[in-house]
Amino acid sequence: MRTHKEVDVVIIGMGWTGGIIAKELAQAGLHVVGLERGGSHTTQEDFAVPWIRDELRYSVRNELMQDLTRTTVTVRNNVNERALPMRKLGSFLPGEGVGGSGIHWGGLSLRWTDQEFKLKSMTEQRYGKAQPSDGLLIQDWGISYDELEPYYEKFEYMAGVSGVAHNVGQRRAVGAGPAGGNPFEAARRRGYPLPALDTGLAGELFNAAASSLGYHPYVTPMARASQAYVNPDGVAFGECQYCGFCGGYGCEVNAKGSPHHTMIPLAQREANFELRTHAWVSKITQDAGSKRATGVEYTNLASGQTHFQPAAVVVLASYALGNVHLMLLSGIDTPYDPVSGNGVVGRNYAYQAGTGVALFFENQLFNPYMNGGLTSLDDFNANADFDRSQIGAIGGSVLYAGASQGLPIGARALPQGSSLWGSAWKQQTTQWFPRTMTIAAHSSTMANRWNYLDLDPTYRDALGQPLLRMTFDYSENERKLTRHSAGILNQIAAQLNPTHRTQAKAAQSWSVEHYQSTHNTGGTIMGADPHTSVVNKYGQAWALDNLFIAGASVFPHDAAYPPTLLVSSLAYHTADAIKLRYARHQRGLV
Amino acid sequence: MSVDRRTFIKAAPAGIAVLITSSAVAPAAADEQQGAPQALAYTYLRPSEGAFVERLADHMVPADALSPSGNELGIPVYIDRALSSGWGKGERVYLQGPFLEGTPNQGYQLALTPARLFRLGTEATLQYAQQTYGKRFNQLAPEDLDDLLHRLKDGRAELTSDVPSGEYFNLLYALVREGLFADPAYGGNRNKAGWRMLDFPGVIESNKRNIARYRNRPYRVEPISIADVSGWTGQP
Numbered sequence: 001m002r003t004h005k006e007v008d009v010v011i012i013g014m015g016w017t018g019g020i021i022a023k024e025l026a027q028a029g030l031h032v033v034g035l036e037r038g039g040s041h042t043t044q045e046d047f048a049v050p051w052i053r054d055e056l057r058y059s060v061r062n063e064l065m066q067d068l069t070r071t072t073v074t075v076r077n078n079v080n081e082r083a084l085p086m087r088k089l090g091s092f093l094p095g096e097g098v099g100g101s102g103i104h105w106g107g108l109s110l111r112w113t114d115q116e117f118k119l120k121s122m123t124e125q126r127y128g129k130a131q132p133s134d135g136l137l138i139q140d141w142g143i144s145y146d147e148l149e150p151y152y153e154k155f156e157y158m159a160g161v162s163g164v165a166h167n168v169g170q171r172r173a174v175g176a177g178p179a180g181g182n183p184f185e186a187a188r189r190r191g192y193p194l195p196a197l198d199t200g201l202a203g204e205l206f207n208a209a210a211s212s213l214g215y216h217p218y219v220t221p222m223a224r225a226s227q228a229y230v231n232p233d234g235v236a237f238g239e240c241q242y243c244g245f246c247g248g249y250g251c252e253v254n255a256k257g258s259p260h261h262t263m264i265p266l267a268q269r270e271a272n273f274e275l276r277t278h279a280w281v282s283k284i285t286q287d288a289g290s291k292r293a294t295g296v297e298y299t300n301l302a303s304g305q306t307h308f309q310p311a312a313v314v315v316l317a318s319y320a321l322g323n324v325h326l327m328l329l330s331g332i333d334t335p336y337d338p339v340s341g342n343g344v345v346g347r348n349y350a351y352q353a354g355t356g357v358a359l360f361f362e363n364q365l366f367n368p369y370m371n372g373g374l375t376s377l378d379d380f381n382a383n384a385d386f387d388r389s390q391i392g393a394i395g396g397s398v399l400y401a402g403a404s405q406g407l408p409i410g411a412r413a414l415p416q417g418s419s420l421w422g423s424a425w426k427q428q429t430t431q432w433f434p435r436t437m438t439i440a441a442h443s444s445t446m447a448n449r450w451n452y453l454d455l456d457p458t459y460r461d462a463l464g465q466p467l468l469r470m471t472f473d474y475s476e477n478e479r480k481l482t483r484h485s486a487g488i489l490n491q492i493a494a495q496l497n498p499t500h501r502t503q504a505k506a507a508q509s510w511s512v513e514h515y516q517s518t519h520n521t522g523g524t525i526m527g528a529d530p531h532t533s534v535v536n537k538y539g540q541a542w543a544l545d546n547l548f549i550a551g552a553s554v555f556p557h558d559a560a561y562p563p564t565l566l567v568s569s570l571a572y573h574t575a576d577a578i579k580l581r582y583a584r585h586q587r588g589l590v
Numbered sequence: 591m592s593v594d595r596r597t598f599i600k601a602a603p604a605g606i607a608v609l610i611t612s613s614a615v616a617p618a619a620a621d622e623q624q625g626a627p628q629a630l631a632y633t634y635l636r637p638s639e640g641a642f643v644e645r646l647a648d649h650m651v652p653a654d655a656l657s658p659s660g661n662e663l664g665i666p667v668y669i670d671r672a673l674s675s676g677w678g679k680g681e682r683v684y685l686q687g688p689f690l691e692g693t694p695n696q697g698y699q700l701a702l703t704p705a706r707l708f709r710l711g712t713e714a715t716l717q718y719a720q721q722t723y724g725k726r727f728n729q730l731a732p733e734d735l736d737d738l739l740h741r742l743k744d745g746r747a748e749l750t751s752d753v754p755s756g757e758y759f760n761l762l763y764a765l766v767r768e769g770l771f772a773d774p775a776y777g778g779n780r781n782k783a784g785w786r787m788l789d790f791p792g793v794i795e796s797n798k799r800n801i802a803r804y805r806n807r808p809y810r811v812e813p814i815s816i817a818d819v820s821g822w823t824g825q826p
């Protein structure tokens with residue numbers, strides 16, 4: 001094993017969170033090494049037109065995603081089943097290489113609020129014991145919206161988020177804000193850096209139908225620059241071309257906010273930052289008394305050689321699942337045991353629930369390859385007046401409407417009873433490809449006792465280490481939430497009065513097949529109590545003062561909103577804690 | 591092809607529009623239509639498999655007013671190349687044992703690469719067709735072929751060699767769709783006929799203005815493939 005010179009900070013993973021922390025700490029003058037298991041990515045070489053506009057290569061064969069021959073997870077729905085490996089990608093698509101999943105994400109950027117951070121206390125305050133929470137592991141996070149608000153703003157300006165703000169400065173009444181804003185959003189100091197994206201015909205139709213039912217649709221804020229833009233770090237963004245090759249692809253004009261053209265090049269400008277690619281970390285090492293992390297061990301995937309990188313601070317930023325896996329492999333803190341309920345690492349794993357409808361219109365042409373922005377609806381999520389006792393569940397659902405998938409291999413939605421091949425199928429596909437829109441609902445998933453992550457007893461990765469085992473299924477709470485949101489989807493769909501439509505249904509059981517979302521959360525959760533959490537609100541591990549964890553593994557539950565704005569803002573928060581406070585005192589920050 | 595399709599505007603990171611003109615686009619498309627078809631060789635498919643995919647391609651994608659036939663579109667060529675590529679050899683599939691049967695929610699659990707699944711599944715399907723319809727696969731009537739495909743799809747066809755027929759069907763179905771709709775660089779979708787059928791414009795899309803201009807209006811342009819704007823021509 002080759003041992004390197006000790007550095008101030010070693011960061012595991014160079015995606016969104018690792019990139020943010022690398023840039024912030026390198027600019028603060030700390031000596032930082034970033035380790036990334038994948039290769040490098042640059043817009044000029046890797047995402048150039050026309051080659052990036054290749055649906056087969058990127059959407060079907062998932063070229064930018066994790067290579068499963070090296071590592072995967074094993075999956076099962078419950079503890080009575082035998083977990084088997086995820087042999088092909090499907091349900092979620094973690095990225096690999098510089099930029100991580102921040103390259104191919106979709107850019108939806110929504111601010112999580114105290115509704116999530118104070119879930120337990122607010123639910124009890126509002127509903128008392130009336131709300132069923134049997135078997136659910138709900139808890140407050142130990143952080144507040146007000147603490148995070150400046151960091152949300154920082155990310156929105158850095159990543160070029162386009163949207164309409166409703167509550168800038170003062171609290172506005174529902175219905176009083178500018179068109180396109182979310183009347184249920186929390187107060188914010190500044191608006192969005194860029195005007196909203198054009199939501200196209202699908203947005204127009206959805207708006208009219210949802211408004212006529214008394215709901216409050218708004219333009220989904222997205223990190224897709226609606227105009228050419230220069231961010232506060234001086235990084236230039238091109239203007240979004242609505243090209244349709246967005247989620248799953250890198251952006252050739254840097255209109256999508258991604259770490260490979262924002263954070264990481266800025267870190268690389270500093271002489272005290274070093275990026276090492278093809279460096280697969282397999283262990284965080286600790287001192288003899290298990291009081292401090294001493295560094296990390298990694299394998300150079302090009303040579304096979306093993307390395308030890310000592311560091312004063314270790315930052316774990318290897319995506320939610322990678323973070324939990326490395327904690328378990330390194331034997332840090334106590335693994336969670338669902339039978340006794342003891343232990344913390346692997347506890348509170350959650351994964352977004354959802355449902356959707358497709359609408360087929362004889363007389364509307366969406367031209368779905370002109371990829372408009374999305375339109376959302378928060379009446380059943382951020383809306384505090386939404387009475388959850390009606391459905392007997394905790395959490396909420398957010399809706400998104402837009403044209404259907406505009407890429408030909410993936411576009412498969414056809415009205416029920418359509419053919420699968422032959423001339424009739426060709427005719428139906430030709431007719432409906434440009435005339436279909438979809439509405440989806442994403443619902444929160446509450447952690448429960450039986451959903452968790454641990455090490456698999458049988459299957460191994462390419463280094464011979466046990467794979468991460470995922471035991472997960474939706475509980476009654478998610479079934480109730482998705483049954484309710486399916487009802488709302490069907491109601492709005494009926495109001496839109498298409499020629500044909502599918503029916504939304506409640507989520508039943510989780511399957512590893514078919515893409516759902518890359519919103520995996522929990523496993524190294526944040527909290528105020530070391531007995532029920534792994535890190536404090538700064539992402540600092542209770543077990544080792546000089547270990548910080550960034551990513552959605554720190555979420556105690558999964559909300560209806562997508563994770564990235566929050567994980568990135570928490571990464572800024574963690575970087576501040578390291579450079580402003582930890583670097584001075586070198587001990588627990590709470 | 592309209593003039594503004596022959597050029598495309600690429601917004602540079604600084605927001606300056608760069609006009610890229612590709613003189614290659616129009617002539618290349620025209621040559622393809624006029625020139626004699628070029629003979630191509632299979633590098634994975636065995637004789638019986640070649641005949642099988644050729645029949646399948648024309649059955650699933652017949653010639654009609656919307657497009658030429660699956661063979662004219664090059665679907666068998668696409669399938670052959672896909673199966674002999676790294677993807678066909680399972681370059682990103684986790685293939686370590688033990689291999690056990692799982693629940694449907696646990697997804698793909700076979701010990702097979704796509705190319706091996708194709709080989710075993712096709713062998714078993716040819717046998718199954720002979721047993722079930724009393725005819726060689728290539729002599730099946732169109733109704734028999736429809737019936738066979740439905741049996742495979744629903745997992746009702748009991749194939750020898752333990753290949754689950756539904757899994758095998760999913761592979762065939764995906765391959766045919768990809769041969770119809772993937773970029774012509776992969777050997778199918780010849781002359782972009784699959785894209786023409788859908789009015790899919792291809793790789794050069796700058797829709798910032800189009801999304802308003804063509805709202806609820808047909809958008810019909812000559813589709814552009816990767817090779818149209820950056821193809822290798824052998825010319826310096």
Ligand SMILES: Cc1cc2nc3c(=O)[nH]c(=O)nc-3n(C[C@H](O)[C@H](O)[C@H](O)COP(=O)(O)OP(=O)(O)OC[C@H]3O[C@@H](n4cnc5c(N)ncnc54)[C@H](O)[C@@H]3O)c2cc1C
Pocket residue numbers: 012013014015016017018035036037038092093094095096097098099100101102104105106107108109247248279280281282317318319320322518519550551552562563564565567
């Ligand atoms: C198709 C798609 C669409 C999405 N759309 C949205 C969206 O619209 N909105 C939203 O909020 N979120 C979205 N997401 C999720 C978003 O991409 C993630 O939340 C975000 O990237 C997480 O940041 P991260 O830093 O935790 O992980 P990542 O950005 O994934 O970075 C982790 C990095 O760590 C590296 N790594 C992992 N393990 C190791 C190891 N052992 N050694 C060395 N390196 C390692 C990985 O290779 C990777 O580069 C989407 C995801 C996908 C796949």
